[in-house]
Every structure is written in C-alpha cells, then in structure tokens.
Amino acid sequence: MAQADPMRAGLPALPGVYALILFCPRERRIAVGALGVRRFPAGWYVYVGSACGPGGLRGRAGRHLGGGRGSPRWHIDFLRRAAAARELWCLPGAPARAEHRLAALFARSPEASVPVPRFGASDCRCRAHLFAFAAKPRPEPLAAHLAGLAGPGGGPLRVFSLPLRTADLAKAPEMVYSPRKRLGRRTGKR
Template sequence: MDPGTYTLIVELARDRTITVGALGERPFPAGAYAYTGSAFGPGGLARVDRHREIASGERETRHWHVDYLLGDAAATIESVVTAPEADIECAVARSIDAGVQGFGASDCDCESHLAHAGDVSALRRTVDDAHAAHR
C-alpha cells in the first residue's frame, strides 16, 4: 500500500479516563477526535487497517498513543481521511488545532496530533479542509 498521511476521525461515546502509555492517565471527554499520523514505513497506509483492528478488538498490542484511545470500548472510528504520497502530518495536525497536549507528537515539535471537538460533522469538515490545503 502507498505511504502517506492519514487522519482518523474517532467518536467517543462517553467521558473516559484512559492510561496512554508513558503519558499516563488522561481524561477524554465524550465527543469527536481527530488523530493525524503518517505511514511512510513498510506497509504504508495499511497502518490504518492496524488501527481499525485495535478499535474492533481484533488486536491488543498498543504501539502509538492513539492505540490506547482506539482500544477503549467507548471509541469507534467514524471515518478516515488519507493523503497518499503526501508528507503533511504536522501541517494538518497544526491546522486542525484544539490539541490534546502531547498526544501523538513525541517525535516532532508539534503540541499535539489529536484534536477534540463536540461535533463529529464539523470536525470532519475541518479535517477535509486541512488535508486539501496542504496537498
């Protein structure tokens, strides 16, 4: 599969406190989340399938911060926006804003790669616009 950048749109049905690896316990209010990542290693955007397996309970091993959120029973992946061949991870994450401090940004200088919003439709439009602006 092609390499590229992706954003997962996740719905969290209820307020949760989730232990996120080395970040420790974090509160996650119910609502919509957008996690932006990149997949330029082996397998490319097949990484999205791995995230889907975590969300569905088919896979247990957590590698990335988002895996801890996706592994919670209250979380579901609503949709995914991809940008094959485009290395725009940080630009998209910064455009979406409203970050959850430190989440998913341990290998760059961004404040966060996870945004939270109350409305999934509005967040999806923001994600679509951010991907379009940086392609």
C-alpha cells in the first residue's frame, strides 16, 4: 500500500482557488522569466492562483510548497526560491474564474501594493496576481468575501499555517472559516 505524501495530506484533490502567503526576509533582485530582473523588497507577499487541473489544490500546493525546486514554470516559481511559504488559504470547489475575483479583492485592499505588474497574470486582464504587504495579511477581514467566491458547490475558506522550515501540511495547524463565523482550529493531526 502506497503512503500518502504528508505535505499534501491535508488538502483535497478538488479544483479550487488559493492564496499563498509568503515572507521574504530581505530585499532580493530576482530574474522572473519574461518579466526580467525585478526588485522584491523584504516583507509579506500574497500570490493568487487556481488549481483546476489534475490533482487540484493538492497537486498545485505541492508544487508551490516544494520551495521552487525543479525547473521554473510559473512566475511564482522564481519568487519561491527567495521567499518562504507561511500560510495557504484555499477555497475548495471554487471555479477557475474566482481566481480573478480573488486577485481583485487583494488589489482593492488599502494595505496591498503591486510590486511587479503582470506577475502571475500574463494570461488574463488582471493587473497582477502578486501583492505586497508591510504586515502579515489576515484572512478574517476577507473571510466573508472569500466564502462567496467559492460558489454553491464550494467549501469554506481553509487556512493552513505552515511550520517555519517545512511545508508539511499534515502537521500544520488549520483554521476553517465560514461566511458568518470562524469554525475553529484543527491541529493538523488526523
């Protein structure tokens, strides 16, 4: 019997949208594919994406949480080599178009800025899918809006807090948010 990959054990293989919360400890200059060399100040970043292909959220998160190993395919792969993943916010069951609505929510946040225009958004009309924050963003202010993005078949917002030096989701504390209230903390030990 094959063992489950513990890094992905807490995530469903369903399609959905997500926000990857990253921390970059110091300013970096990073070559980002066709976007060229870009400056990334120290601080917090939110990358918005969708996972509607094979493996769904589990497969896409596994790639992003792997630390940028392997050949870079997406813009985020270049940044992941310099920034640590700290949280993963997921909306299981949300349609792919919700990715753009989620990016628009972050773009409207007064605390957010766009550090690199077109980052993660080369195939859509969004200004960017990467947003910079001076302080760590919190899911509570957005929870009601995010739950609405999931649509009728979607689940509540799930937030995984990642350990400092590992992306082991099976051990990560998880918080589940409904549109009206926070449902509670799960330890990650299943």
